[in-house]
Amino acid sequence: MKKSIGAKALVMPTPVFVIGSYGDDGTPNIMTAAWGGICASEPPAIAVSIRPGRCTHENIVASKAFTVNIPSVSLLKQADFAGMFSGYDTDKFVETGLTAESSTLVHAPLVVEFPLILECTLIHTIELGTHTQFIGQILDVKADESIMNDLGGLDTAKLAPLAFSPLDGGYYALGEYVGKAFSVGKPA
Numbered sequence: 190m191k192k193s194i195g196a197k198a199l200v201m202p203t204p205v206f207v208i209g210s211y212g213d214d215g216t217p218n219i220m221t222a223a224w225g226g227i228c229a230s231e232p233p234a235i236a237v238s239i240r241p242g243r244c245t246h247e248n249i250v251a252s253k254a255f256t257v258n259i260p261s262v263s264l265l266k267q268a269d270f271a272g273m274f275s276g277y278d279t280d281k282f283v284e285t286g287l288t289a290e291s292s293t294l295v296h297a298p299l300v301v302e303f304p305l306i307l308e309c310t311l312i313h314t315i316e317l318g319t320h321t322q323f324i325g326q327i328l329d330v331k332a333d334e335s336i337m338n339d340l341g342g343l344d345t346a347k348l349a350p351l352a353f354s355p356l357d358g359g360y361y362a363l364g365e366y367v368g369k370a371f372s373v374g375k376p377a
């Protein structure tokens with residue numbers, strides 16, 4: 190028996206993205222975003238939805254670029270901090286001790302301590318009521334060697350990514366490996 194709980198922005202899981210952008214004076218900023226995800230394979234693209242009024246919103250509109258920095262569980266506190274304070278009145282790099290490094294591909298900062306980073310150039314902007322959806326073409330992905338296996342492939346367990354649950358407002362570490370995609374569902 191299911192109960193109707195109304196029309197809500199509810200899905201599970203949502204990501205924990207930390208969006209990097211530059212202000213027009215070159216100040217680097219980061220903010221946490223859970224409303225987002227991959228939206229095309231070729232060209233590779235990612236969507237992030239950000240409310241007007243955020244420092245990051247203003248930065249992306251002006252610079253037409255952003256980075257998506259993906260934290261490991263060990264960066265949970267810094268990721269949460271970036272979602273509670275605004276770059277308009279807080280230098281989040283100073284307060285968290287994180288390090289900003291300029292991307293050579295787009296006008297946006299990389300967060301050095303983060304193990305997986307997407308460098309994105311803005312290709313579409315869609316107004317969606319409370320949020321503006323920014324779609325970025327992924328020009329490159331920077332992956333730390335610490336999350337690679339011996340063959341140079343990416344290792345999800347080493348990344349130890351986070352998920353945000355809109356169901357209860359909690360952060361979760363991802364659980365165990367349960368099967369290979371495009372494989373376990375094959376008829377016997």
Ligand SMILES: Cc1cc2nc3c(=O)[nH]c(=O)nc-3n(C[C@H](O)[C@H](O)[C@H](O)COP(=O)(O)O)c2cc1C
Pocket residue numbers: 218219220221222223224225238239240242243244245246269271272273274275276277353
């Ligand atoms: C877990 C979490 C997820 C969030 N997701 C979003 C989001 O998807 N879009 C958004 O506009 N704000 C989101 N926020 C709020 C912003 O991160 C927050 O308002 C931040 O202070 C904005 O920073 P800025 O003004 O420096 O850009 C989220 C916050 C948290 C803690």
